[in-house]
Amino acid sequence: MISARGDWPENAPFAVFLSHDIDQIHDRELFRILADLNHIRRILRQGEPGNLRLAGARVLRSLFKPKQTGDDVRTILEIEARYGFPSTFFILHDPYWSxxxxxxxxxxxxxxxxxQMVSEAGGELGVHGGYYRFNDPAGYRESREMVGETFGVEVQGIRNHLLRFSFPETWLAQEAAGFRYDATFGWPDRPGARDDRFFPFRPVDPATGRELDLTVLPLTVMDGTLFRHLRSSGRDALELAWAAIEPVIERGGLVSLLWHNNYFDEPEYRDWQWVYEQLLERLAALRPWCATGAAIDDWVRAQGMPTIGASADSG
Incomplete structure (x- = not known):
C-alpha cells in the first residue's frame, strides 16, 4: 500500500501528476474576445490585476492576426519535455455556446x-466534466464515450469544470459513468491538498459503506488559485505554490498541478507560464516519478490504495 517515501516506481521519493484543463483553444472566438473586453473593463473600474496595454493588444491580435490554434499546447509540451515529464489534458465537453x-x-x-501533439508526446486525454452535466451519470458517460470515440482512445479520467464537487454525489456519478479516476478534489480558492489528502485514495459511500471503484488524485496547486483568487504574481506566486507542494514532498505523496493551456504564450500572463516552468525545474531536481493520471491510477491499483471516507467538510 502507498504510504511512505520510496513506495513509488523507481524508488522515487514522491510522484508528480501534471494536468491541463482545455476550456478554450481558439484565439479568435466570440466568448473569449468578450471575456477579454470585460477584463479590460474590470481593470479600469474595479482595479482588477492586469496590464491594460497587453490586454488591449490581445483583443486586437485576436481580431486581426490570431495565434495559431495549438501553439500554447506545443509550448506546454516543450516545457515538460525538458524533464521527460508526461501530462494529461482534460477536454471540456458540454453544450456548445452555453x-x-x-x-x-x-x-x-x-x-x-x-x-495529435499530445498523443505524440506520450500524453493522455481525459474528460473535463461539463458544468451542465455536473453529477449526471448519463451526461458524464456520454462525454466519456464521445471523447473516446472521437479520438480513438480509452478515456479513464475526469476533472469537473471549475472544480465543482459535492460529496458523495460527484464520485458516485463518476463511478457510474465508467471513469476509473477523478482529479477534481481540491480547493479553487486556496492552494494545498484538500483535507490533507497527500496520496491517491479510494472513497467510501457513507450511505452504504461500499468502497467505490474510483481512484481520487487530490489536487495540490491550480494556476487560477494563485493568480485569480489570491491575486499573487511573480515570485510571490511561486513561493505560495511551493509552500503548498513541500508538505506533499515531505510525506512522499502525489504532487498534482493544474495549469490551463490558454495562459501560455500570452504576454499579459507571462507570470503564469514562468511559475509553471520554475515549479517543474524545482520538482525535476528532486527526481520524482511523473506519470499521466491513467498510469498513476494503474500503478496504485496494483499496489493497493487506502480506503478513505471523506470528512464532513468535503461537501
Missing part, C-alpha cells in the same frame, strides 16, 4: 491537431 461550456467542438481541426 455560458460555462466549451469554446470549441470535438470535431474541430484545431482540437484534432492538439490531440
Amino acid at each position: 455560458r460555462h461550456g466549451p469554446r470549441y467542438r470535438l470535431g474541430s481541426p484545431g482540437l484534432r491537431r492538439i490531440v
Whole structure:
C-alpha cells in the first residue's frame, strides 16, 4: 500500500501528476474576445490585476492576426519535455455556446491537431466534466464515450469544470459513468491538498459503506488559485505554490498541478507560464516519478490504495 517515501516506481521519493484543463483553444472566438473586453473593463473600474496595454493588444491580435490554434499546447509540451515529464489534458465537453461550456467542438481541426501533439508526446486525454452535466451519470458517460470515440482512445479520467464537487454525489456519478479516476478534489480558492489528502485514495459511500471503484488524485496547486483568487504574481506566486507542494514532498505523496493551456504564450500572463516552468525545474531536481493520471491510477491499483471516507467538510 502507498504510504511512505520510496513506495513509488523507481524508488522515487514522491510522484508528480501534471494536468491541463482545455476550456478554450481558439484565439479568435466570440466568448473569449468578450471575456477579454470585460477584463479590460474590470481593470479600469474595479482595479482588477492586469496590464491594460497587453490586454488591449490581445483583443486586437485576436481580431486581426490570431495565434495559431495549438501553439500554447506545443509550448506546454516543450516545457515538460525538458524533464521527460508526461501530462494529461482534460477536454471540456458540454453544450456548445452555453455560458460555462466549451469554446470549441470535438470535431474541430484545431482540437484534432492538439490531440495529435499530445498523443505524440506520450500524453493522455481525459474528460473535463461539463458544468451542465455536473453529477449526471448519463451526461458524464456520454462525454466519456464521445471523447473516446472521437479520438480513438480509452478515456479513464475526469476533472469537473471549475472544480465543482459535492460529496458523495460527484464520485458516485463518476463511478457510474465508467471513469476509473477523478482529479477534481481540491480547493479553487486556496492552494494545498484538500483535507490533507497527500496520496491517491479510494472513497467510501457513507450511505452504504461500499468502497467505490474510483481512484481520487487530490489536487495540490491550480494556476487560477494563485493568480485569480489570491491575486499573487511573480515570485510571490511561486513561493505560495511551493509552500503548498513541500508538505506533499515531505510525506512522499502525489504532487498534482493544474495549469490551463490558454495562459501560455500570452504576454499579459507571462507570470503564469514562468511559475509553471520554475515549479517543474524545482520538482525535476528532486527526481520524482511523473506519470499521466491513467498510469498513476494503474500503478496504485496494483499496489493497493487506502480506503478513505471523506470528512464532513468535503461537501
